[in-house]
Amino acid sequence: MRYSCILIALLLASPSLARAQGRTDDYKRDVAASVDGMAKMAQEMVDSVFSFSELAHQEVETSRYLTAVLEKNGFTIRRGVAGIPTAWVATWGSGRPVIALGSDIDGIPQASQKPGVPYREPLIAGAPGHGEGHNSGVPLNIVAALAVKRIMERDKLPGTLMLWPGVAEELLASKAWFVREGIFTGVDVCLFAHVGNNLQVSWGSTAASGLVSIEYSFDGETAHSAGAPWRGRSALDAVELMNAGWNYRREHLRLQQRTHYVITDGGDQPNVVPSRATVWYFFRETEYPRIKEMWDIGNRIAEGASLMTGTAWTSRIIGAAWPQHFNKPVAEAMFANMQRVGLPTWSEDDQAFATAVQKEIAAPVQTGLETELAKLDEPIKDDDKRGGGSDDIGDVSWTVPTVTLRYPSNIPGLPGHNWVNAIAMATPIAHKGVVAGAKVQAMTMIDLLTRPELVTQAREYFVGVQTKDQTYTPFIAADTPAPTWLNKDVMDRFRPELRKFYYDPSRYATYLEQLGVAYPTLRRTEPRP
Numbered sequence: 193m194r195y196s197c198i199l200i201a202l203l204l205a206s207p208s209l210a211r212a213q214g215r216t217d218d219y220k221r222d223v224a225a226s227v228d229g230m231a232k233m234a235q236e237m238v239d240s241v242f243s244f245s246e247l248a249h250q251e252v253e254t255s256r257y258l259t260a261v262l263e264k265n266g267f268t269i270r271r272g273v274a275g276i277p278t279a280w281v282a283t284w285g286s287g288r289p290v291i292a293l294g295s296d297i298d299g300i301p302q303a304s305q306k307p308g309v310p311y312r313e314p315l316i317a318g319a320p321g322h323g324e325g326h327n328s329g330v331p332l333n334i335v336a337a338l339a340v341k342r343i344m345e346r347d348k349l350p351g352t353l354m355l356w357p358g359v360a361e362e363l364l365a366s367k368a369w370f371v372r373e374g375i376f377t378g379v380d381v382c383l384f385a386h387v388g389n390n391l392q393v394s395w396g397s398t399a400a401s402g403l404v405s406i407e408y409s410f411d412g413e414t415a416h417s418a419g420a421p422w423r424g425r426s427a428l429d430a431v432e433l434m435n436a437g438w439n440y441r442r443e444h445l446r447l448q449q450r451t452h453y454v455i456t457d458g459g460d461q462p463n464v465v466p467s468r469a470t471v472w473y474f475f476r477e478t479e480y481p482r483i484k485e486m487w488d489i490g491n492r493i494a495e496g497a498s499l500m501t502g503t504a505w506t507s508r509i510i511g512a513a514w515p516q517h518f519n520k521p522v523a524e525a526m527f528a529n530m531q532r533v534g535l536p537t538w539s540e541d542d543q544a545f546a547t548a549v550q551k552e553i554a555a556p557v558q559t560g561l562e563t564e565l566a567k568l569d570e571p572i573k574d575d576d577k578r579g580g581g582s583d584d585i586g587d588v589s590w591t592v593p594t595v596t597l598r599y600p601s602n603i604p605g606l607p608g609h610n611w612v613n614a615i616a617m618a619t620p621i622a623h624k625g626v627v628a629g630a631k632v633q634a635m636t637m638i639d640l641l642t643r644p645e646l647v648t649q650a651r652e653y654f655v656g657v658q659t660k661d662q663t664y665t666p667f668i669a670a671d672t673p674a675p676t677w678l679n680k681d682v683m684d685r686f687r688p689e690l691r692k693f694y695y696d697p698s699r700y701a702t703y704l705e706q707l708g709v710a711y712p713t714l715r716r717t718e719p720r721p
């Protein structure tokens with residue numbers, strides 16, 4: 193009672209404030225209705241990008257398709273930005289605030305999977321697929337941007353919308369290059385979107401780690417492996433010794449670190465001493481200087497391996513991600529919008545399907561989809577961090593005020609980077625999650641457009657708190673090329689096969705319909721292929 197009296201007094205005292213609040217509320221209602229009206233469009237985009245199934249740096253069809261949608265809707269496209277052929281920036285509007293909307297677009301190796309069935313069934317054996325859910329984020333941003341653009345046009349609101357794709361996020365190999373190129377210069381706030389299983393946003397330092405992705409190559413000498421092995425110098429021996437050295441050293445590193453490697457070149461054939469071998473490392477830690485330190489240890493171990501084997505070594509950086517730090521005022525505004533939008537209304541079919549998937553893989557959670565909104569996540573203390581993925585949105589977050597919107601398009605309790613994470617990503621679960629996420633994104637854009645003080649507070653937090661004692665130093669050098677050659681062979685091999693499975697929205701209402709999948713399918717009815 194007392195509070196409502198104070199509120200009324202405040203409103204009477206400041207009618208212009210009340211009017212402004214009323215206008216913001218009206219706009220939020222409008223964008224929510226607009227997003228609902230674009231649910232069909234969202235589904236078509238989500239399903240289409242799912243069907244392209246393109247790996248990092250080979251997102252050719254994906255980028256062609258998404259930029260065509262944006263161009264048709266009045267955006268100006270700049271293609272091939274930062275020397276990355278599949279990268280682009282789409283802009284519309286003029287003046288400030290400049291709001292950047294980003295989300296990733298690439299898939300996962302070996303994750304080809306028929307959507308909507310709760311068991312392993314690749315569309316094409318060995319092919320890539322959307323085993324993370326990166327097919328959904330840019331469609332979400334497009335729907336949100338179009339909803340807001342309608343209002344900006346109708347009421348002549350100043351502001352610039354800028355959409356950009358997280359190319360090669362799975363290799364942490366584009367955003368540091370975008371920052372270096374200066375594409376975020378003049379941006380007031382960046383709203384990033386990443387698939388999750390709840391509506392979620394955080395501020396401050398996150399549980400995620402940062403990393404450098406380093407390729408070590410060794411050069412030796414070939415010889416007949418049986419006839420004259422003493423005349424050879426094995427580059428593969430160097431790789432194996434480097435890995436052995438790292439695995440011993442690992443015990444004496446902090447619990448927060450995570451390191452992993454794959455041998456991408458182990459020689460040609462056993463009877464030829466391998467003169468060339470390559471191992472590819474990810475060094476993950478929670479802070480910039482600690483990542484640098486791990487990278488230095490890696491270099492010293494490579495040097496040791498080369499001394500032991502009489503080989504020479506070189507290395508190059510092919511990916512990088514700063515640890516993430518998100519903006520407090522913008523996260524709080526976004527969280528209020530999450531409370532307003534709420535989680536999607538899941539059907540019994542959605543819940544039965546999600547539970548069937550969780551049971552199939554004996555997931556730690558077998559209670560279906562989230563029905564309770566997550567809390568606003570606060571910063572995590574370094575001591576409490578225990579590893580975790582990385583995202584090169586970290587580099588953006590140290591360049592302009594940034595938050596990441598997580599939206600509920602996937603099923604809880606899945607392993608990540610796996611075929612099972614693809615299952616839901618072209619089903620009603622993904623589609624409903626994108627609609628809910630797009631509403632939150634659009635409402636937060638409305639906050640930024642109608643409440644200039646929020647943009648000011650975002651800047652104040654970024655300058656006065658986040659970057660007060662820490663400045664961004666990129667891991668990549670001024671001339672480090674983006675590794676745009678990666679995955680080319682794999683995509684050249686699989687794209688002709690994948691093309692047969694591209695979604696055709698002119699003939700089928702949904703991708704599930706095109707594939708002949710009944711939803712929900714709860715168990716295997718056909719014999720194993």
Ligand SMILES: [Zn+2]
Nearest residue numbers: 296324361386
């Ligand atoms: Zn991701």
